[in-house]
Amino acid sequence: MCAEQLAPGRGLEALAALFDLQDTEAPRFTIEKVERALGEVAETLGPGGKLRTCVDGEDAAATLAAQQRYLLSWVKARGGRVSVPQAFVVPIVDEALHLDDAMPATSAGKLLKLVEAPGSK
Structure with missing residues (x-):
């Protein structure tokens, strides 16, 4: 959801990348692993930890x-x-x-x- 909010139209691509993390070693979903998995999508989310702020936000x-x-x-x-x-x-x-x-x-x-x-x- 955060990826779609930050980069409209890229949410499903980001979701696919997250599903791939299920096959990695624990811990599977650290913010660093998520950012690496998102790869090209992460670049469209913008600098400055916007993804982390969104993921950790109240919404x-x-x-x-x-x-x-x-x-x-x-x-x-x-x-x-x-x-x-x-x-x-x-x-x-x-x-x-x-x-x-x-x-x-x-x-x-x-x-x-x-x-x-x-x-x-």
């Missing part, structure tokens, strides 16, 4: 907390038995997450269909 913390609450309720509704990892398509309207309209994506193909669906938000 990012509130968004993450809301997403964690949503996932917890989703897992509880399924009796606590779900496979991992989980992916969801969450509509964003006027820069606000609409978690009530989130849809789980059980495969990359389904995820693309949800994102590219006619009339998708």
Whole structure:
């Protein structure tokens, strides 16, 4: 989300780079590793630690907390038995997450269909 805010149109590219960090040695998501993984995208985010400021900011913390609450309720509704990892398509309207309209994506193909669906938000 921070990458998209700082470099509109580059968020999905940044997300792909973050997924690749899951296959690295722990700790997987240090700010230094994230910046290196973002590579070319990081250059468009600007100097002066803007990425770190965004990631550590109150807005990012509130968004993450809301997403964690949503996932917890989703897992509880399924009796606590779900496979991992989980992916969801969450509509964003006027820069606000609409978690009530989130849809789980059980495969990359389904995820693309949800994102590219006619009339998708």
